[in-house]
Amino acid sequence: MTRQALGLLACLRATLLRELQIAVSSPGKVVNPLMFFVIASALFPLSGRLDLAVLGSIAPGILWVTALLAVMLSMEGLFRSDFDDGTLEQLLLSPQPLYFHLLVKVLGHWLVTGLPLVVIAPLLGLLLNLPAAGYQPLILGLLLGTPTLSLVAAIGTALTVGLARSGLLLAVLILPLSIPVLVFGAGVVDTALNGLPVAGLFSLLGALLLLAASLAPLAIAASLRISVQ
Amino acid sequence: MMQWLYKLGSPRHFYEMTTGFLPWLAGATFLLLGIGLVWGLGFAPPDYQMGDNFRIIYIHVPTATGAIWIYAMMAAMAAMHLVWNLKVADMVAKSCGIVGTSFCAIALFTGAFWGKPTWGTYWIWDAKLTSFLILLFVYIGVMALRSAFDSETSASKAASVLTLVGVVNLPIIYYAAVWWNTLHQGPSVLGDRDASANPPEIWIPAFFSGFGLIGLLFLIVILHTRNEILYRERRAQWVQELLTREPIHA
Numbered sequence: 001m002t003r004q005a006l007g008l009l010a011c012l013r014a015t016l017l018r019e020l021q022i023a024v025s026s027p028g029k030v031v032n033p034l035m036f037f038v039i040a041s042a043l044f045p046l047s048g049r050l051d052l053a054v055l056g057s058i059a060p061g062i063l064w065v066t067a068l069l070a071v072m073l074s075m076e077g078l079f080r081s082d083f084d085d086g087t088l089e090q091l092l093l094s095p096q097p098l099y100f101h102l103l104v105k106v107l108g109h110w111l112v113t114g115l116p117l118v119v120i121a122p123l124l125g126l127l128l129n130l131p132a133a134g135y136q137p138l139i140l141g142l143l144l145g146t147p148t149l150s151l152v153a154a155i156g157t158a159l160t161v162g163l164a165r166s167g168l169l170l171a172v173l174i175l176p177l178s179i180p181v182l183v184f185g186a187g188v189v190d191t192a193l194n195g196l197p198v199a200g201l202f203s204l205l206g207a208l209l210l211l212a213a214s215l216a217p218l219a220i221a222a223s224l225r226i227s228v229q
Numbered sequence: 230m231m232q233w234l235y236k237l238g239s240p241r242h243f244y245e246m247t248t249g250f251l252p253w254l255a256g257a258t259f260l261l262l263g264i265g266l267v268w269g270l271g272f273a274p275p276d277y278q279m280g281d282n283f284r285i286i287y288i289h290v291p292t293a294t295g296a297i298w299i300y301a302m303m304a305a306m307a308a309m310h311l312v313w314n315l316k317v318a319d320m321v322a323k324s325c326g327i328v329g330t331s332f333c334a335i336a337l338f339t340g341a342f343w344g345k346p347t348w349g350t351y352w353i354w355d356a357k358l359t360s361f362l363i364l365l366f367v368y369i370g371v372m373a374l375r376s377a378f379d380s381e382t383s384a385s386k387a388a389s390v391l392t393l394v395g396v397v398n399l400p401i402i403y404y405a406a407v408w409w410n411t412l413h414q415g416p417s418v419l420g421d422r423d424a425s426a427n428p429p430e431i432w433i434p435a436f437f438s439g440f441g442l443i444g445l446l447f448l449i450v451i452l453h454t455r456n457e458i459l460y461r462e463r464r465a466q467w468v469q470e471l472l473t474r475e476p477i478h479a
Contacts, residue, residue, distance in 0.1 A: 155390075155391075155394055159374060159387045159390065159391060160374070160377070162378075162383065163377050163378070166377075169373055169374065169377050172366075172369065172370050172373050173370045173373070173374055173391060175366070176363050176366035176367050176370060176402075177367070177370075177394065177395070177398050179363055179402055179405060180398070180401045180402055180404075180405040183405040183406070183408070183409045184405065184408075187408070187409060208401070211397075215397060219390060219393070219394050222311070222386075222390050223387065223390050226383055226386040226387050226390065227383070227387075229380075229382075229383060
């Protein structure tokens with residue numbers, strides 16, 4: 001392996017470790033999206049006297065929508081502190097390819113914000129009376145879908161990081177673009193509940209993840225260069 | 230090629246070039262639109278199934294088609310702005326965004342008022358309707374992002390990037406909507422009308438109003454771009470001269 005490739009690997013490793021260390025030092029970053037996910041999904045059964053069977057049938061949609069919102073809200077902090085203290089400028093000036101750097105940064109962020117959502121989702125499934133056949137597709141679907149959501153949301157975050165208040169604007173930008181993941185993700189669970197084969201839908205979710213992983217870093221990089229000026 | 234592009238990309242050249250053919254475009258637009266609408270709304274025979282309700286077609290179909298193609302145009306302009314840094318391309322893209330949003334909204338509203346008497350409902354979560362609603366959201370997102378920036382340069386670049394991200398996403402959204410619809414809903418009510426089976430008295434006015442609305446689309450885009458040029462280049466000498474030379478109608 002050449003010296004340059006080794007340098008890149010070390011750099012990516014450092015980026016990943018840094019994301020994890022930040023999460024450990026400020027646990028709110030991990031806990032808040034999780035709490036949002038739990039509380040927001042618990043609001044749906046409270047909003048009306050729902051039949052348990054009806055609740056179980058809309059549970060996939062509820063879990064996916066709230067997971068999507070939780071990912072989006074957690075993404076706002078992805079570049080914020082780096083932008084404020086100038087780390088982002090150093091990142092853009094770094095000789096290492098920005099593409100891989102950003103990919104790993106989003107991966108690190110997903111590990112501390114997205115993965116916990118996947119882990120706690122079955123518990124919420126129980127609360128929402130999700131039928132037994134739905135758990136495996138729910139977990140696998142979220143595992144494939146939430147990284148895609150993180151990547152798409154990172155584009156919006158990168159575009160709005162230079163703006164003072166970007167929360168609602170981020171939602172307007174990101175939510176329409178997240179719809180395919182939502183449709184296929186909730187669709188996987190729904191299809192499994194109807195006893196139909198789900199392999200094709202998993203492939204589509206995987207395809208979306210590959211597409212997002214290959215193209216989103218380019219858009220994130222372009223957006224960051226615009227925001228840091 | 231590059232020289233031609235450079236020349237076209239100069240705001241002043243664009244402004245002067247469009248001054249010449251603007252009256253012709255405006256004349257042709259209003260002629261086509263006038264013939265199409267008067268003929269279509271007033272004289273074309275009523276449909277045997279839908280009666281007079283079908284006349285919405287003369288507005289609905291051109292605006293819906295226009296809303297899709299104008300996004301493609303906006304994306305091409307956004308790419309040109311990002312790659313060659315053409316200022317005019319971005320001004321055209323901004324105008325496209327405004328016209329596209331209105332066309333998309335008009336298509337959705339006329340569709341709703343067509344749906345009520347013919348399908349019995351204003352709204353149905355059909356694949357076409359859903360993807361149009363999302364297209365409207367994407368248009369609104371681009372406009373919202375553009376207006377959030379103070380700096381004109383950042384706003385242009387950011388809006389261009391988001392427009393291009395939308396291009397990758399829109400086909401996926403369309404197929405997601407088609408897939409989702411086919412799972413949840415039976416055969417669609419759309420598509421039961423065969424265009425070739427319609428008599429010429431119905432489709433000839435549609436042809437006129439269609440081209441009229443396309444003309445209107447370009448007309449508004451060009452007029453808005455010209456305003457944008459004057460505003461952004463307001464400190465340039467040629468704009469100052471132009472504004473002081475022309476008599477001001479107060």
